[in-house]
Amino acid sequence: MTRLWNEPADFADEMIDGFVAANGRYVRRVTGGVVRSTVVPEGQVAVVVGGGSGHYPAFGGLVGQGLAHGAAMGNLFASPSTQQVHSVARAAEAGGGVFFSYGNYAGDVLNFDAAQDRLLAEGIAAATVTVTDDVKSAPIGEKHRRRGIAGDLTVFRAAAAAAERGADLEGVTAIARKANERTRSFGVAFTGCTLPGAEKPLFTVPEGRMAVGLGIHGEPGIDEVAIPTADELAGLLVSTLLDPAELPEGVDSARGARVIPILNGLGSLKYEEMFVVYRRVAQLLETAGVVVVDPHVGEFCTSFDMAGTSLTLYWIDDELEALWETPVDTPAYRRGSVVAAERVTDAVSAADATADAEAEIPASDDASRTAAATVLAAVAAIAAVVDEHVDELGRIDAVAGDGDHGIGMQRGSHAALAAATAALEAGAGAGTTLTRAADAWADKAGGTSGALWGVILRAVARELGDTGSPAGADVAAGVAAGSAGVMAYGKAEPGDKTLVDALVPFSAALTRGIDSGSSLRSAWAEAAEAATVAARDTADLLPRMGRARTHGEHSIGTPDPGAVSLALIATVLGSVLADRP
Amino acid sequence: MTRLWNEPADFADEMIDGFVAANGRYVRRVTGGVVRSTVVPEGQVAVVVGGGSGHYPAFGGLVGQGLAHGAAMGNLFASPSTQQVHSVARAAEAGGGVFFSYGNYAGDVLNFDAAQDRLLAEGIAAATVTVTDDVKSAPIGEKHRRRGIAGDLTVFRAAAAAAERGADLEGVTAIARKANERTRSFGVAFTGCTLPGAEKPLFTVPEGRMAVGLGIHGEPGIDEVAIPTADELAGLLVSTLLDPAELPEGVDSARGARVIPILNGLGSLKYEEMFVVYRRVAQLLETAGVVVVDPHVGEFCTSFDMAGTSLTLYWIDDELEALWETPVDTPAYRRGSVVAAERVTDAVSAADATADAEAEIPASDDASRTAAATVLAAVAAIAAVVDEHVDELGRIDAVAGDGDHGIGMQRGSHAALAAATAALEAGAGAGTTLTRAADAWADKAGGTSGALWGVILRAVARELGDTGSPAGADVAAGVAAGSAGVMAYGKAEPGDKTLVDALVPFSAALTRGIDSGSSLRSAWAEAAEAATVAARDTADLLPRMGRARTHGEHSIGTPDPGAVSLALIATVLGSVLADRP
Incomplete structure (x- = not known):
């Protein structure tokens, strides 16, 4: 220990x-x-x-x-x-x-x-x-x-x-x-x-x-x-x-x-x-x-x-x-x-120090800054739900993986929260606020889930933009783009027992609801329900071959931790949307 | 572990x-x-x-x-x-x-x-x-x-x-x-x-x-x-x-x-x-x-x-x-x-292999070979009593030392037994049999107790010699020489909470008994009793300063493991002598 x-x-x-x-x-x-x-x-x-x-x-x-x-x-x-x-x-x-x-x-x-x-x-x-x-x-x-x-x-x-x-x-x-x-x-x-x-x-x-x-x-x-x-x-x-x-x-x-x-x-x-x-x-x-x-x-x-x-x-x-x-x-x-090589001079080393200088906040309008407050509330809710379930997520992950899913999600969501808070205070619109959150998540969490959540949130952020009040269709389009991005980036298909198994039905249900004229709030609620069912069903799947996981039957009966996180987050964000106009 | x-x-x-x-x-x-x-x-x-x-x-x-x-x-x-x-x-x-x-x-x-x-x-x-x-x-x-x-x-x-x-x-x-x-x-x-x-x-x-x-x-x-x-x-x-x-x-x-x-x-x-x-x-x-x-x-x-x-x-x-x-x-x-050095040739390495060649067994007479059988029985009894108490000795030693006293005594006494057995079979007299046992003990046990038991047994062996039947006075003189050797070699005095605390009264009682005309058997029994009392009394002593042990009060209440071993061995050898003519 x-x-x-x-x-x-x-x-x-x-x-x-x-x-x-x-x-x-x-x-x-x-x-x-x-x-x-x-x-x-x-x-x-x-x-x-x-x-x-x-x-x-x-x-x-x-x-x-x-x-x-x-x-x-x-x-x-x-x-x-x-x-x-x-x-x-x-x-x-x-x-x-x-x-x-x-x-x-x-x-x-x-x-x-x-x-x-x-x-x-x-x-x-x-x-x-x-x-x-x-x-x-x-x-x-x-x-x-x-x-x-x-x-x-x-x-x-x-x-x-x-x-x-x-x-x-x-x-x-x-x-x-x-x-x-x-x-x-x-x-x-x-x-x-x-x-x-x-x-x-x-x-x-x-x-x-x-x-x-x-x-x-x-x-x-x-x-x-x-x-x-x-x-x-x-x-x-x-x-x-x-x-x-x-x-x-x-x-x-x-x-x-x-x-x-x-x-x-x-x-x-x-x-x-x-x-x-x-x-x-x-x-x-x-x-x-x-x-x-x-x-x-x-x-x-x-x-x-x-x-x-x-x-x-x-x-x-x-x-x-x-x-x-x-x-x-x-x-x-x-x-x-x-043959001993020369040491580099401090001048060279110092050059790295400035690499991380803050980028400027793009211009935004009032409507988008109002939406940014909802983004911040959403990120805060994500961090809270992850905190609540961190041990459970770790346990599920330990069955087939290395048990760090909960810790990684926690590190990422809290970094996202800090970045979103700073962005909002600096006057960022919804898109930039969420982009900053996405980048911080991917950077601080590391690992697979960090990279994938970065992809999802960045895709949604692109649709939100920094001007105007985003519509439900923007959100659904962002989620759909995120879902496609995750599949391409993570090289995973539905049925591989990954996050994708919950993300794809979630995105599909959300798009379907919005397209049929539902409010974002009610479409989201249905989509979250679909994600929850899908996440639970991953328990019946064999884990994806290779890479981080071993093949075999170890995790039959245990759902995929990434899918479970997604379902938890989808559900809690439903509550956030229910509280907002 | x-x-x-x-x-x-x-x-x-x-x-x-x-x-x-x-x-x-x-x-x-x-x-x-x-x-x-x-x-x-x-x-x-x-x-x-x-x-x-x-x-x-x-x-x-x-x-x-x-x-x-x-x-x-x-x-x-x-x-x-x-x-x-x-x-x-x-x-x-x-x-x-x-x-x-x-x-x-x-x-x-x-x-x-x-x-x-x-x-x-x-x-x-x-x-x-x-x-x-x-x-x-x-x-x-x-x-x-x-x-x-x-x-x-x-x-x-x-x-x-x-x-x-x-x-x-x-x-x-x-x-x-x-x-x-x-x-x-x-x-x-x-x-x-x-x-x-x-x-x-x-x-x-x-x-x-x-x-x-x-x-x-x-x-x-x-x-x-x-x-x-x-x-x-x-x-x-x-x-x-x-x-x-x-x-x-x-x-x-x-x-x-x-x-x-x-x-x-x-x-x-x-x-x-x-x-x-x-x-x-x-x-x-x-x-x-x-x-x-x-x-x-x-x-x-x-x-x-x-x-x-x-x-x-x-x-x-x-x-x-x-x-x-x-x-x-x-x-x-x-x-x-x-700058890489040359490897040594195998010829040089091989020279070491012959370093351990067996030395010849010195001549002995029947009387000494009979005494050698008693020596062998004594060494066998030592190995048996150490086996019986090995865990207890380890526990006592762990209080102030490194807990290996029992294991070391076991390794040494069994090596001594094997060497004595081989010596007797090769026709050695009592002195050589015990010398071989002493050398094997010191060599195989290592540590402090191995070296000290080597000193004690070698001193006794010198008095036993390889001719004639050793008298009680020879044994007492050997033990006295061993006691003096341990003090000189181990740089310890009575009161330092070491083996010496039991060995000195043991040797004194044995010499006193022999000098006053007692048989070896009865003088030994009294000496063993004195050693047992003295070993028990080491519980009241502060451990010796420095070297392997820390100073301090850790071992107050626990006797010295070396003194306890000596008392156990003295006692069991009393039984061996009681069985012999």
Whole structure:
């Protein structure tokens, strides 16, 4: 469990501040994370990694010569927001374009992809390879859907070493793809972790039991067994990864193949235990005829203080081995002799500070400012209903996901409320007030839900505009646009057990009601009812394959947390509308 | 808690095997621990560190260029035996003598000192500086009695860097002494750890509470408080270490002084929490006018998976700073650019393998071989009584010590039994049988009690000899010599709440009985009674100051575990003698 913090809400920010204070010779702080504090040669591809916090050394601890150029650092176990990723990428970029790599989780994919789109729109070359090494998170035939765990290190290293050797963006991407194709990991866990300020662990494993294939945020594994001996665990890990079906393309047989094994600790399973396990891993690999190169036993991607471990096999060829053996010098991962680079001057660092300057409030009229008050009331009601249900949403999410849905919604809705309040006070109309709320939500919440709520609210805001009193049809059109945006952006369809399952019928009912001449108030009430029914029905659905969630039957009987949030919010907004003219 | 092992008794050995399997580019296995696998320049002083296992990266993880030349690795939380330390030192020695450094714990001091004596007797120069950085383990006026915790790193580094720069043994010792004088640490803990196979943690801290000044083996702290905020903890750590009384000689004022802060995690308090704490530590040091140089936040000396942290302040001067900034390349601590050294050849490594060849059994006569059977029965009875009381001894020891007394006695007495059995089968007389038992006990048990029981049994063995039937007077003289040896070796007096409190009255009563014409059987029975009373009376004593134990009243009311073991063993041996002619 977590014991030391000041305010839980400040934890991630204070953690980054302390990390930077301790590691100034490697990193400097920028909006959204850190970049190297050393000078990067002009034209070098910048490798930008990232993800939620709580996985140290991933991701900030891996920034430095020979590894990442920057890391976007989200809140605990929550994806960094699009703006954070974009800001880190801009600060890291050195004229050679940006190469993104990170573990394949829905929230990270959404936000990194959006940041990449923004870079491309700005004329900066960018490409991405997500890490998909966790063999238990999807079948081998759907490797692209697998989660990324400790295999991050091999892909990041390959990409960074190639970049330092002068490869262009295309070359870096090709190398990273090859490294990812040749990396397989398999993990087990014994306990969950408790985030700062949380009452209970994200999940628990019964005493004396071991969860097999459990994800690094507590995503359900595929099995639960009695804790084996160290040797038995080594046998399970090695035999699973040496399954011929898991041998990467280009590796015809384990016998004679060269492998870098990485035995990674998740936090409180300690080094001594890992060495006992590794002893047997080494014996088994040798027996199988695998040539072991440069084994790693330690903590490379943790899950706070979760007790667990994973074995990664990185099947190298000559090219990947040569890249692996190049020197690295970062806060948490060092090897070989690095030619020390110059520190960047303060002048460069200071340039980042002004990046966040406030944009001006667009002109608005009285009617729109009146509507903005309703927007503010709506956002306040959303924050209140989320507060009320935060624990329940977390619990539902923990069944198939990482249990942070409630916390993420809370962080996002309160940031939205603060931004909407400030906008209204500054004289903003309804559209700008809601846009500010949407941006703040997406930026502060991070994760999947943060990005999607940003999309929904921004779409509605566009229809509201900053002049005149918005009509019911404007609201319905905005919701419809938001619904379409979420499907496109989140790559989800109805039936995938996501937010979309409630949003689509909600939008349809709202449009139908308005089109048939109902008032916004009564159309909304009917639509909210439809959303509630639809959210409840998601309990019967299988969760969507891949990415953040494991497939399987774990969440049958539990509704989707995103759909439930949407239904709760739709319902409470019905009350807000009922109170207004 | 510990979850992964095979046989608890094999844990430490298998851990070392796995550690070496994973780190062959840095270390190679020798009897008793590891030494560098790279070539050391002829004539360089060899820095040999060590202690119990369970503190990784301490101690094996700190062997490599720029740091230790070898590490003696004892059992979990138990000092390495004299033979282990000696073996590692011989393997590490490169013609420049051996410099020992380790945390100041009674068992380590006993065994390293004995190994040093053995080296000196062999004509190898050797010197020692124990690390005494824990400010809460004794008052500043008795700094030499303080325990060593995370400050190990600064002293080891200073010594090793000086050795690599060509300093001779005297020079290395002087530098290490200065580094130790300028190192202060202060720690807190939130939970204990459970050793492999143990039913319960070594100690517990109540939920929501924090033990202040707790030692890294669970030695009692000075206070217990509610868990503070991260900032409050930082305040407590910094203000304690900046107390003017704690400023080292030569540092007139904290303002303007240069300090390397090391925030060390004990195992399951994780990096993110430490960074939040460090953020405030950095602010407070800056406010106090301290110049922070090269901060370290991470795990440098753990206590298995104990949850806790300590802050070390290393008050450097120009000389120490220059040494600190030299490159290092070890399994767990790396910095800067090391000029890679050649690997040693297998021929060199193989030389160690023959070091343990069996010595010949000296000649004996029938009478002594008959007495040897009684010796074997006595050792068997000792092992049995220790088995029976192992949990109770552990519990008593946990009150003021690290709770491993029962386990250590068990390991030692069973090793003694195996050795005595083998010796008898090989035709050894009573003296050799008991000597073999004594050596095995000391070697396999490690720790304080292992070394002391080795001294006692060896002294008795010398009187028994390998010819003739030993008389009661021989036994009494042997016990008296053992008693004197323990006092000299363990530097303890009656009243210090140690084994000596039972051993001295036991020996006195035995000698008195024999001198007054009693049979060995009846003199022994009276002596055993005296030992039992004396052991019980140790409950009224304050524990001995310094070294492994904290001062204070924690163990008032609890007898000394060493004295209790002695009384138990004396009593059971009375029964063995009663059964014999």
